[in-house]
Amino acid sequence: MRLNVWRGKRILAILTLAFAIGFLTGCTGKEGGNGNFSAVEVGERIQKSADLGNMKQGDAKRFKKLYHLSSEDVSSFVLYTASSNVKADELLVIRLKDESEKDHIMEKIEERIAAQTAKFMDYRPAEYDLVKKHVLKTQGLYILFAVSAEADVIERIFNDTFS
Structure with a gap:
């Protein structure tokens, strides 16, 4: 016994x-604890849970046109913009090469927000509201900018990626 x-x-x-x-x-x-993702991988996670159907994926040329940044300025990025210029929807995820570049990149995004605000303020009030309620945040080497009716979902997915 x-x-x-x-x-x-x-x-x-x-x-x-x-x-x-x-x-x-x-x-x-x-998963996500080490923050070793490319911006494209973070974008794919967002795309799985948020509806980006009314957006089209942008390339380096579009990135430069909208943000006055070169794809060489960042480690990686993913960009989605509205399929029509009368819509404000936009998603940008950036992985920086170095933390020291964060302020410069954030300034360029703020310039984009100001341009979109001016564009939609009197022209499309519903789109203007989306721009006003944008999400702009950083997490280590990553930056998220989202203008969408689902900005809260996008932000949650972004946060969950690094928690």
């Missing part, structure tokens, strides 16, 4: 240890 009790305690100890290792491994290996 005593042997069975000892064997039970041993099995319980092994199971407890296995659970603890599994739990700790799961916490440290949490």
Whole structure:
């Protein structure tokens, strides 16, 4: 009888240890915890949960035109803009090469926000409201700019990527 009790305690100890290792491994290996994604990967995560159907993906030429930045200025980026110039929807995710570039890039995005605000203020009030409620935030080397009816969903996905 005593042997069975000892064997039970041993099995319980092994199971407890296995659970603890599994739990700790799961916490440290949490996807997104290391922030080692490209901007495109972050954009793909957003696209899976947020409706970007009324937007089209932009390229380096469009990025330069809208933000006066070169794709060489950043490590990676993903850009979606409204398929029509009478809509304000926009999504930009940037991964910086270096933290020291953050202020400069943020200034360029602020200039874009100001231009969109002026464009839609008197022309399209509903689009102007979207621009006013934009999301602009940073997380380490990443910048998110979103103008969308689903900006809150986009922001949540962005936050969850790095938490």
